[in-house]
Structures are given as C-alpha cells and as structure tokens.
Amino acid sequence: MRLNRFNPLSLLASPHALSWQNHVVFFGLAILALGFFDIDRLGGNFASWFVVFLVGFITTVSMIELFKRLTKKKTNPTLRVSWLLAGLVIAGIVRGLVVFETGFLLGLIPETELLYRLMSAPLFVLSAYFLSNALVASFLSFREQANNLSSELERLNLSRNSYQSDLQLVNQQQRNRVQELLSAPMWELQKKLETATNPDGVRDALLTMQSINNEVIRPLSHELSASVGEQKPLVSTSSNLPQWRPALPKRVNLSQTQPAWLFFGVLLVLSLNSQISLSSVNQGLQTVTLGALPVALFFLIERWLFRNVELTIPAAVTFSTLFGVVGSAIGGTLVQSLGLSITDLFWWQAISLVVMLKTTTLVYGILLVGWQKTLQRLALVNSQQKLVNSRLRQQLWLGQKALAMELHGSVQATLQALAIRLSRMQETNLQEIQTILAAVRQSLSRIENQEYLAGQPFNSLLLELRDLWEGTAEISWQIEDAAKQELEKDLGLARCTFEVIRESVTNAVKHGSASAISIEIQRSENMLKLKISNNGSVAENQQYSMGSELMEQLCLSVALVGKQGEVVLLAELALNPEFAV
Amino acid sequence: MSKASTKFARHILVVEDEHLLRDLLARTLEAMGFVVSTAANAADAKRAVKASDPDAMLVDIELGPGPTGLDLAEVIARQRPDIGVVFLTNLPDPRFMGKDAKAVLKNQAYIRKSAVNSGSELIDAIEAVLKDGVTKEYRHDLASNRPLAQLSKRQLDTLKLVAEGKTNQQIANLRGTSVRAVEAMISRIFQALGLDLGSSNPRVEAVALYHKLKAN
Numbered sequence: 001m002r003l004n005r006f007n008p009l010s011l012l013a014s015p016h017a018l019s020w021q022n023h024v025v026f027f028g029l030a031i032l033a034l035g036f037f038d039i040d041r042l043g044g045n046f047a048s049w050f051v052v053f054l055v056g057f058i059t060t061v062s063m064i065e066l067f068k069r070l071t072k073k074k075t076n077p078t079l080r081v082s083w084l085l086a087g088l089v090i091a092g093i094v095r096g097l098v099v100f101e102t103g104f105l106l107g108l109i110p111e112t113e114l115l116y117r118l119m120s121a122p123l124f125v126l127s128a129y130f131l132s133n134a135l136v137a138s139f140l141s142f143r144e145q146a147n148n149l150s151s152e153l154e155r156l157n158l159s160r161n162s163y164q165s166d167l168q169l170v171n172q173q174q175r176n177r178v179q180e181l182l183s184a185p186m187w188e189l190q191k192k193l194e195t196a197t198n199p200d201g202v203r204d205a206l207l208t209m210q211s212i213n214n215e216v217i218r219p220l221s222h223e224l225s226a227s228v229g230e231q232k233p234l235v236s237t238s239s240n241l242p243q244w245r246p247a248l249p250k251r252v253n254l255s256q257t258q259p260a261w262l263f264f265g266v267l268l269v270l271s272l273n274s275q276i277s278l279s280s281v282n283q284g285l286q287t288v289t290l291g292a293l294p295v296a297l298f299f300l301i302e303r304w305l306f307r308n309v310e311l312t313i314p315a316a317v318t319f320s321t322l323f324g325v326v327g328s329a330i331g332g333t334l335v336q337s338l339g340l341s342i343t344d345l346f347w348w349q350a351i352s353l354v355v356m357l358k359t360t361t362l363v364y365g366i367l368l369v370g371w372q373k374t375l376q377r378l379a380l381v382n383s384q385q386k387l388v389n390s391r392l393r394q395q396l397w398l399g400q401k402a403l404a405m406e407l408h409g410s411v412q413a414t415l416q417a418l419a420i421r422l423s424r425m426q427e428t429n430l431q432e433i434q435t436i437l438a439a440v441r442q443s444l445s446r447i448e449n450q451e452y453l454a455g456q457p458f459n460s461l462l463l464e465l466r467d468l469w470e471g472t473a474e475i476s477w478q479i480e481d482a483a484k485q486e487l488e489k490d491l492g493l494a495r496c497t498f499e500v501i502r503e504s505v506t507n508a509v510k511h512g513s514a515s516a517i518s519i520e521i522q523r524s525e526n527m528l529k530l531k532i533s534n535n536g537s538v539a540e541n542q543q544y545s546m547g548s549e550l551m552e553q554l555c556l557s558v559a560l561v562g563k564q565g566e567v568v569l570l571a572e573l574a575l576n577p578e579f580a581v
Numbered sequence: 582m583s584k585a586s587t588k589f590a591r592h593i594l595v596v597e598d599e600h601l602l603r604d605l606l607a608r609t610l611e612a613m614g615f616v617v618s619t620a621a622n623a624a625d626a627k628r629a630v631k632a633s634d635p636d637a638m639l640v641d642i643e644l645g646p647g648p649t650g651l652d653l654a655e656v657i658a659r660q661r662p663d664i665g666v667v668f669l670t671n672l673p674d675p676r677f678m679g680k681d682a683k684a685v686l687k688n689q690a691y692i693r694k695s696a697v698n699s700g701s702e703l704i705d706a707i708e709a710v711l712k713d714g715v716t717k718e719y720r721h722d723l724a725s726n727r728p729l730a731q732l733s734k735r736q737l738d739t740l741k742l743v744a745e746g747k748t749n750q751q752i753a754n755l756r757g758t759s760v761r762a763v764e765a766m767i768s769r770i771f772q773a774l775g776l777d778l779g780s781s782n783p784r785v786e787a788v789a790l791y792h793k794l795k796a797n
Binding site for chain 1: 622623624627628646647648649652653655656659660738741751755
C-alpha cells in the first residue's frame with residue numbers, strides 16, 4: 001500500500017492512527033446515538049442509559065488501545081491497516097455484547113436485541129473511528145509535517161546567518177585588513193627597492209621583505225584565519241519565519257472539497273446498519289435506497305452547479321447544508337409515505353444524519369485544502385532557503401579558496417621567491433628590481449582577486465581536464481546554451497561547476513575504473529543541472545563519490561544512479577547571484 | 582622551455598602555477614645539473630611529459646582553477662609509472678584537499694614548502710624518487726610532527742565541521758550518526774590535540790588551533 005499522507009485508509013497506518021482525540025470524537029457520536037436511537041426507541045431513564053453508555057465506551061476504548069499495542073511493531077502498512085480494521089470490528093462486537101449485557105441487567109434492553117447489538121455495534125465503531133481518524137490523524141500528520149518543515153526552515157535560516165557572517169568575514173574583513181596592513185610595509189619596501197643602488201640597499205630591501213613575510217603575512221594570516229572559527233552567537237530569526245499554522249482557504253470549490261466516497265461510504269454503512277438491524281434485510285435495503293437516492297441526486301446536482309464556482313466558506317457550508325437538507329427531506333418523505341420507516345423520528349433522523357455527515361465531509365475537505373496550501377507554501381520557502389544556503393556555501397568555498405590561494409599561496413610564494421632572488425643579486429640590477437616590484441604589485445592586486453577562473457573561459461578548463469585524462473579516459477561534454485551563458489556570466493558558479501566535474505571525473509577513473517565520461521550541463525529555473533555519466537563500476541563509484549564533502553558544499557543536491565553498465569552522477573548547483581553576499 | 586642541452590643530464594619537469602617560484606625552482610635545479618622543463622598547469626604538464634619525457638616531476642598540488650597536482654600525479658601513475666613525483670606544496674598533507682593519505686603513493690615524495698631551507702634538500706628528495714628510495718624523511722605528509730597528524734581523516738573532517746560553526750546536532754545529521762557519537766568523537770579530538778577538557782571552551786580552542794595549523 002502506498003502511503004498517502006491525507007488518504008483516510010492510509011492514515012490508519014500512520015503513527016497518529018486512532019489517537020486519544022478519536023476517543024473524544026467517538027464519545028460525542030456515541031452520546032448522539034444514545035439520544036437519537038436508544039432512549040427514543042426503548043425508553044428508560046437517562047441515568048441508567050448513561051451507565052450503559054459508559055460501560056460500552058470504556059470497553060470500546062480499552063479494546064482499541066489493546067489492538068494499537070498489538071500492532072505497534074508491525075511495520076508493513078497494509079498489515080497494520082488490516083489489523084486495526086479487524087481490531088475495530090472486534091472492539092465493536094465486544095462493545096455490542098457488553099452494552100447488551102449491561103442494558104439487559106438494568107432492564108433497558110430486551111433479549112431480542114442481541115443480534116442487532118452484535119451487528120450494529122461493529123459497524124458503528126468502524127465507521128465512527130474511520131471518519132474521526134481521517135480528520136484527527138490527517139491534522140496530526142499535517143502538524144507534524146508543518147513542524148518538520150518549520151524547524152528545517154529555522155535550521156536553514158540559522159545556517160544562512162552563519163554562512164553570511166563567515167562570508168562577510170572571509171570576503172570583507174579579512175581582505176580589508178590584509179590590504180590595510182600590507183600597504184604600509186609594502187610602500188616602504190617599494191621605496192627601498194627603488195632607491196637601492198648598491199648591494200647594501202638591496203640587502204636592506206631583502207631584510208624588509210623578510211620581515212614582511214615573517215612578521216606581517218604569517219601572523220596576520222593566523223590571526224585572521226582564527227577569527228573565522230570564532231563561535232558567533234547565531235540570532236534566531238524565527239519571528240521572521242512564516243507561520244506553519246494552517247491558513248484556511250478564503251474560497252473553496254464545493255465539487256472538490258466533498259469527497260463523495262467518504263460521505264456515501266459512512267452514510268450507507270450507518271443507515272444500512274441501523275435499518276437492517278431494526279427491520280429486515282429487505283426492508284432495510286428498500287428504506288436506505290429510497291432515502292439515499294434523492295440525497296445522491298442532490299449531491300450530484302450540487303457538484304454540477306458549483307463545478308466552476310469558488311464560494312466563501314460560510315456560503316459553501318450553507319449551500320452544502322441546504323442541498324443535504326432538501327435531498328434527505330425528500331428521501332425521508334418518500335420512505336415515510338411508503339410506510340417503510342420504523343420510528344416516528346425517521347424524517348428528522350435522516351436529515352440530521354445527512355447534514356452532520358455532509359458538514360463533516362466538507363470541513364474535512366476544506367481543512368485538507370488549507371493544510372495542503374500551508375505545506376506547499378512552507379515547502380516553497382524551504383526550497384528557496386535551500387537555494388540561498390547552497391549559493392552561500394558556494395560563495396564561502398570560493399572566498400576561502402581565493403583567500404587560501406592568494407594570501408597563503410601566491411602572496412607568500414611570491415615574497416619567498418623574491419627574497420631568494422634578491423639574496424642572489426650580487427650587484428644592483430635595476431631592471432631586475434623593476435621586475436620584482438612589478439611582481440610585488442601584481443601579487444598584492446591578487447588579494448582583491450575575484451577572477452575565479454584566472455582569466456580562462458570555462459571551456460578551456462574542460463579542455464585541460466580532457467587533455468589531462470587523455471589516454472586513460474575519454475571525456476566529452478555538452479553544454480546547453482542557457483547554461484553556457486550562466487557560466488560565462490557567473491565565474492564563481494563556473495569555478496564551482498568545474499570543481500564538481502573535476503572531482504567526479506577523478507572519482508570515476510580512480511575508484512570506478514571508468515574509461516568514458518560524458519558531461520551534460522543544463523540550466524533550469526534556479527539551478528544548473530549536471531549529469532556526469534561514466535562506464536565504470538557502480539559499487540566503487542558509490543563508495544567514493546557520495547561522501548565527498550566538496551560535492552556537499554558546492555551542490556544543492558547530489559545523487560549517484562547506477563544503471564546497466566553506466567553510472568550517472570546527478571548534481572544541482574544553485575544560481576540566483578542576487579543572493580550572494 | 583627546455584633550459585639546458587646536457588645530453589646525459591636527468592630531466593625534471595617543474596609544475597608550479599606561480600611563475601616566480603617556478604622560475605626560481607627551475608634555475609635552482611639547472612644550477613644543480615638537471616635539465617628542466619616547466620609547466621604552469623596539469624594539462625601543460627601532461628603535454629610536456631609527452632614532449633620531453635622527464636625522469637621526475639616536481640609538482641605543486643594547488644595549480645589554480647584547473648585540475649590539481651594530485652590529479653596530475655594520478656594520471657602519471659597510470660600512464661607513466663616510471664616518472665618519479667615529488668610534491669612541493671603548502672598543504673600539510675592531502676587531507677587538506679579532501680583526499681586521504683593514499684593519494685600520495687609509496688614511491689612519491691611529499692615536501693612542504695615551509696620545511697625546505699635550501700635547494701639541496703629539494704635535490705635530495707628528487708634523488709630519492711629517482712632512485713626509488715623514498716624514505717619517511719621525504720614524506721612530510723606522514724611526519725608525526727605535522728599539523729593535526731594525530732587525527733584520523735574522519736576526526737579531521739569532524740574538526741573541520743566544528744570549525745565551520747556546525748552544532749553537534751548538525752554534524753550528527755551530516756555524518757549520519759547520533760549526537761552522542763559526535764560528542765564522544767569531539768572529546769577524543771580534544772584529547773588528541775592536548776586540549777584541557779575542563780577549560781572554559783575547548784571547542785573554541787580547537788577551532789583556533791585548526792585554523793592556525795591550516796594556515797601554516
């Protein structure tokens with residue numbers, strides 16, 4: 001059985017099935033049945049009947065709770081639903097027996113009622129709990145899903161704050177401070193180098209260069225790197241989060257918010273049960289058929305009339321009640337005029353049963369629409385938040401990478417190389433000093449570098465990758481025009497995309513022994529979609545590709561699918577540059 | 582880009598994206614009698630291998646936006662296992678590139694740039710690779726005194742997540758484990774790093790240590 005979160009039958013398999021709230025609903029329905037049917041039909045004082053009712057209620061609840069315990073460990077949904085349905089029937093039979101015995105002992109129920117009690121009680125328990133469970137369990141299910149989405153949203157929001165503050169640290173504070181602190185000593189160095197006309201001057205410049213490297217660059221990079229890791233209190237912005245509480249729809253369509261099978265299912269079970277038990281099979285069938293036909297007819301007319309009309313909730317309830325009253329009144333009149341009714345109150349009983357069931361069904365339908373909309377809205381916000389976070393993760397990776405490359409890599413490497421080069425200068429060589437100065441300037445300018453592809457087009461990186469692996473694996477690619485434009489426009493995205501491709505190519509060859517790899521890149525609304533297929537081994541690919549932290553950091557989602565003779569990595573990278581800090 | 586024409590000299594390919602350092606390394610090696618070719622990225626290096634058939638390669642791991650030095654070494658190990666590889670890098674070990682220790686093969690040398698004090702140390706590492714005699718001395722990635730050496734890759738990954746500001750619950754979700762298991766692992770990490778568990782905030786100290794060592 002496929003579990004549908006709001007399908008009444010599937011809801012019996014949910015963890016919320018037959019929760020305590022259902023007993024409250026059943027309490028109300030049983031009291032109504034007592035007032036409508038038993039006292040009117042059999043007489044007796046209310047206090048004695050209430051004792052019978054209480055005994056019956058406690059028995060029913062105890063039996064149902066017992067069956068819930070018995071089915072608790074059953075993981076197969078179909079089996080669990082079957083067990084609970086059987087449990088409801090057995091609880092009903094026991095209820096019927098206990099109610100009969102108690103009523104008989106108190107002189108309220110005659111001996112001839114035994115069969116009726118044994119037949120009607122299971123159907124009553126089954127239909128009442130089935131209906132109430134549909135409402136209660138679907139609400140609890142909705143609440144649980146909404147809570148999950150809400151907490152996920154909160155978590156995403158906190159992560160976003162965290163990413164944003166990290167990004168700001170990496171991209172702004174660090175760069176600003178680096179430039180600020182480096183500019184003075186570099187200016188001094190430049191001056192020294194420009195005025196170096198003899199070996200002493202060059203030596204002096206060398207010492208300055210070394211002191212910059214040892215006393216400025218290194219401590220600074222330590223200090224700034226440590227600041228990235230400081231534990232920052234994350235401010236919860238839950239007040240800005242959308243509320244999960246269900247928003248009822250302003251308008252509803254009557255033909256879509258009244259599930260016919262639920263309404264007629266419960267109506268027929270309850271009415272056939274009472275009429276057949278009180279008269280005979282033949283008379284019961286005739287009564288229910290005659291009574292229900294006009295109800296069905298008006299139900300269909302109502303659906304047809306309002307098929308394209310959106311009504312406000314009060315109007316929907318009014319029209320639904322009106323059509324129910326008219327249909328059941330005609331049905332009741334027909335039954336009574338043919339002398340099929342057993343009790344004098346049949347006309348009123350028919351109308352009240354139909355109105356109660358129609359209203360319940362409509363409320364259920366309206367709540368479902370509201371819950372679905374609430375969940376859809378939350379899911380949409382969550383998916384947008386995921387995009388933002390994914391994009392921020394990319395930006396953070398790029399920022400850290402750029403910083404690592406330029407501050408710890410290029411700048412230090414340049415200064416080290418220059419220092420050695422200067423130390424080798426036996427005599428002043430103005431031309432070489434000029435070259436060194438140019439290198440220093442170039443190195444410093446890279447601190448502000450946002451050129452994530454180092455001036456290369458994305459395609460040339462793929463060519464490099466292809467050339468590198470040539471002879472081991474054939475790499476081919478196809479990039480959709482829209483994706484190509486995006487990659488040209490957003491170099492950060494291009495760099496991240498290339499890293500994902502590079503990593504998966506390495507994994508496919510190294511761990512999956514792939515010899516042919518094809519790459520497809522497409523652009524969808526908010527993301528780039530990567531499909532990287534290879535002819536390697538599935539198990540090995542899976543073992544190594546999925547756990548890659550790099551993939552998790554750069555991608556919105558990653559999945560590895562093994563088909564016959566082919567392994568496909570599907571990755572999504574978030575777009576929307578406006579989210580980037 | 583061949584710099585010398587010594588007929589019998591051994592040929593070294595220097596792969597380094599920083600042109601100044603590349604130039605310096607080339608000059609140093611030439612001065613020691615090697616024939617040197619250079620390449621700025623992995624694809625150029627692959628072409629240079631075809632063109633000049635080097636005996637060994639001196640490879641930086643971070644080569645800019647394209648394929649990495651580790652990618653290049655992987656290709657060379659498959660296609661030309663006879664060519665020796667010496668990694669010359671700022672990274673303490675391959676874990677900092679998200680790779681495991683096996684990314685560097687037994688017959689490859691791994692030298693940290695900050696640990697090289699003279700050209701002769703580099704030459705010794707190249708000689709070791711050429712003679713297939715790589716010892717621990719030339720494997721700085723395995724040195725017990727390297728930063729965070731006492732941590733396993735899994736522990737290092739967890740520490741990285743802690744450094745990224747993730748909560749124990751978030752780490753547990755990412756690692757697919759329980760919060761209790763994460764707490765236990767973090768305690769072991771703190772102990773391995775020699776941090777006082779009773780101090781005011783060992784978590785902050787661990788994060789600071791991680792960033793400090795990573796920056797080295």
